[in-house]
Amino acid sequence: MRTGLLCSGSPFPECSPQGGSTATVWKNLNPFWGEEYTLHLPMGFHNLSFYVLDEDTIGHDDAIGKISLSKDFISSHSRGIDSWINLSPVDPNEEVQGEISVELQVVEESHKRVLCCHVIEARDLAPRDTSGTSDPFARVLWNGQVLETAIIKKTRFPRWDELLEFVLEEGTAGETPLIVEVWDWDMVGKNDFLGRVEFSLDALQKAPVKGWYRLLPFTSTEGDAGGKLGALRLRVRLAEDRILPSRYYQPLIDLLVESVMCPSEEDVTPLALLEEVCSLESRQDVATKLVKIFLGQGLVLPFLDYVNLREVSRTTDPNTLFRSNSLASKSMEQFMKVVGMPYLHEVLKAIINRIFEEKKYVELDPCKIEPSRTRRISFKSSLSEAQIRESSLEVLTGYLGDIVESIVSSTEKCPPIMRVAFKQLHKRVDDHFPEAENQDAKYIAISGFLFLRFFAPAILTPKLFNLRDQHADTQTSRTLLLLAKAVQSIGNLGLQLGHGKEQWMEPLHPFILSSIGQVKEFLDWLINVDCENGDEKKPWTLFHPSATIKEGYLNKRKAEGLHLVSRFTFKKRYFWLSNESLSYSKSPEWQVRTSIPVQQICAVERVDENAFQQSHMMQITTRENGGQLSTMYIQCKNVNELNQWLSAIRKVMVSNDCLLPFCHPGAFRGSRWTCCLQTDRAVRGCSRTHSAVTLGDWSDPLDPDTEAQMVYRQLLLGRDKLRCPRTCRSEGWRFESLRRGELPLLGPCSCQPSSSKACQSASR
Known part of the structure; x- marks a missing residue:
């Protein structure tokens, strides 16, 4: 069973212009997905629909029910919707769009x-x-x-x-x-x-x-099914932003960069103020946007060093370092996700796949042991509780040994930019806590991010890190949970062992303690890197050349013969993407591959649906050795896959010299472009390209202007704090900086309009 996320009244997930599909939860009438999607909807959209489908391996999936929320209804909930909503029947006559x-x-x-x-x-x-x-x-x-x-x-x-x-x-x-x-x-x-x-x-x-x-549906005579079809718990929040041209955000970008390059001795900078005014709920989003902005500026290492130094300087107890959801901790976490996903896959994917395939029963908690499941362990007779625990311990230590070995031997696989960031963090913590009793603080600061916020969450929920296409079943989930707990303890260098409530984890303690020396040695090697190797001007060329960044089946066609618009003109091919090439062949085992050098890619863009009457399309434009442009059209299975391929290709081509500033979002058919109706095939593109935009999350390529708009919106929401005269008198510099940046941020002060020159300057 699965659910699809749709908008504008599209009939099914396969034909949705904007949407996504969750993983399938098999043989379960009470499924849990826990997946999050960000949809970039047109301003004039009318409805957002959610469909629950029963997946069939043969034929079409069956629609169980749907929920349709109007734009007005979503907008009326300023804090978002978080509730159970009954499913309604799916009537084909109501599934209209256009x-x-x-x-x-x-x-x-x-x-x-x-x-x-x-x-x-x-x-x-x-x-x-x-x-x-x-x-x-x-x-x-x-x-x-x-x-x-x-x-x-x-x-x-x-x-x-x-x-x-x-x-x-x-x-x-x-x-x-x-x-x-x-x-x-x-x-x-x-x-x-x-x-x-x-x-x-x-x-x-x-x-x-x-x-x-x-177009509207027939008037429906059937209302709410009264819960007979079940209910779906949703958390939906609508944020409407009008994105301006880049030049309007440049003053804000300059101020943020100034915070990092020329920090104030009094710690009063726009970045410090941003953390002060943003809520805890929005801090992760803000951190993500800031990481992407500074990656685009080539200054992500100075940015991380700035926020980490600020965090370390404010911490008196090393045991609480980076334990809160501060801007520094969230920024490091999001930084690892943006630049380290191929590294994570290379370290964990093979082991995670084996755990899913073997489906071994493991349990250490006496309260959760189920003897009826021990047939997977022994075919002779039911095992005793002690035998089950002994067998489970053997299985878990085997998996843990492979995980730890894969991590500690991955130094050369880790992106240099991550290694430099950890080296800077190590130095800041060591300088602030030089005492002998705090010698482990510099290790825990790094392992806390790498093990507790990166490897452990990926082990716990592989689907959310694209390590698996589906969620784990109940038995495998329990195995992953126990392994994630152990990896967390290893990341804490065993300091919390024996102090928790889960004393039944004690059999794993000897293995955890024996791994600490390996982990410290690994961290020493990890930060043994020349800072110059972390050159951020080419952040996405730092992955190992042999690493496959993304792979999978796609449907492709060349631009030639575009007068033929048929699904049969698309050929199913298996694609591989690395830093060096985009290759494809008939199947993963096929020996003959066609390869396109990454350096020849000029643009990768979405394609309008009306070009081929197909959704989830992208085009890859390359410049061949003779200088001639060639276009390949590719169709993905869904919008999630489309976003991932767009993001991955844009990241590896960020440093190319041949990037095109404009493109045609349509196709040249019937002697004219379907997008702008121009009859000259060689005419300049009618739409701006996004080829240089590599600031998106691994699954969500976004525009730098969108990142800046989100930061600006957070400042706007906190304008009352920023323009208060009581703050102005002590921190008037911040307002002068905002004024110099010419940001349309602050109105006149609400409490004392004319009591402060700083406030008056800001209002101008």
């Missing part, structure tokens, strides 16, 4: 009145055929009469441009509505409904109408 363009008017002709219906075109219709398209036609109904347009085959963006007319008899009732419907024609079986729009004849007789109109 718009239709019509022109309607009543005209006088030869002593008679004629209702003229000019059906022009439609866009973004729901796909009803297996090819991912539809065969749409329009049907106009009025006063018992029906007129239809021609059928346009295999498209979700049909253009009819047909005039349909009704003669209005004398005394025709004005309350009779004019209905325009769109249907998908099927050769066999019933036609599929795609949406409808209703117009008042009285209104048309007063004035003609022309424009785009949203």
Whole structure:
């Protein structure tokens, strides 16, 4: 069983313009997913829909139910929605999307009145055929009469441009509505409904109408199923931002950079103020955006050193160092996720896969031991509790030994930029806590991030770190939980052993204590790196050249022959991405590969759905040795996979010299571009590229302007704290800095408008 996240009333996850699918939870009527998605929706979206599906290995998945939330409803909850909501039935007649363009008017002709219906075109219709398209036609109904347009085959963006007319008899009732419907024609079986729009004849007789109109479903007579289909617990929050051109955010970026490069002795900097005004709930988002901003500026190491030094300087007890959710701890955590995911996969993936495949029963807690499950351990008879614990200990120490060995032997695999960040952290902690009794503090500071906030969470929930496609079953989850607990204890250098409530973990203590020496030696080697090797100007070329950053099956086609738009023109190929090349072949085992050097990639961009009537498309433009541009179109399975490939390719091509500033989001078909309708194939692209944007999270490529807007929004939310006169008198420098940056941030002070020159300067 699985759930899909959709918007704009799309019928199923496979055809959603924006959405994502969770992992499948097998054979369970009470599934838990715990997955989080960020959707970048158009400002004019209407609904956000959630579908619960029963996955079938053969044929289509069955829809169990759905929840549809309107934009107005979500917006009315300023703090977000967090509740159980009953599922409603999925009616195909209600699963519509898209718009239709019509022109309607009543005209006088030869002593008679004629209702003229000019059906022009439609866009973004729901796909009803297996090819991912539809065969749409329009049907106009009025006063018992029906007129239809021609059928346009295999498209979700049909253009009819047909005039349909009704003669209005004398005394025709004005309350009779004019209905325009769109249907998908099927050769066999019933036609599929795609949406409808209703117009008042009285209104048309007063004035003609022309424009785009949203397609609506049939009026539903079935309401809430009363919980009969189950309920879904959701946590939804809508944040609306209007992203301005980059030049508007440059003053803010300059201030943030100034905080790092020229820190104030009084610790009054824009970064310090940002941490002061942002809430605990938003601190992780702020840290993520700051890491991405400074990565883009090539200054992530000075940024991390600044926040870490600030955190260390404010800490008096080394045992509490980086234990809170401060800006420093969150920034280091997000930094590791952004730059260290290939490293994490190389260290843990093989071991995690083996744990999933072996499905061994392990349990150390006497209260949780289930003798009925011991058949996986012994076929002779039920084992005693002591035998189960002994067998479980053997299995766990075996897995732990492999995990620790893989970690401590991974020094050369760790990205140099991570190693330099840890080296700086080690020095700051060692300088602040030089006492002999605090000699372990510098190790724990690093292992606390690497083991407790990186390796252990990935072991606990491999799905969230893309180590597995599905969540673990109950038995495997328990194994992963015990291993994660042990890895945490190793990261703490065994200091907490014997002090917790889980005394049943004691059999693992000897192994944990014996691993501490290896871990310290590993950390010493990890920070033994020349700082110059951490050159941030090319952060994504620092991965080992042989490392495969991403791989998987995709559907590809060349740009040649684009007049043929068919799903059969896409070929299924297995792709590998490294720092050196993007390669593909018929299968992972196929010996012959086609390889594209990364240095030749000029742009990687999304493709409009109307280009191929297909969703989740991207294009990769390369410049060959002769200077000629070549484009390859690729279709991904879903929006999550599309985002991951976009992010991964952009990261490895960040330092290329051949990047294109513009591209066409459509395709050249029928002697013109589908996006801008230009007839010159070589004309400059009509849309700005994002090829140089590598600041996204591993699964979520974002624009630097979006990062800056989010930081600006946090400052805006905390403007009352920033402009208070009581603060101005002691920290007026901050306002002068904001004023010099010309940020439209602070209004006049609310408590004493004219009591401070700093406040008055800020308001200007």
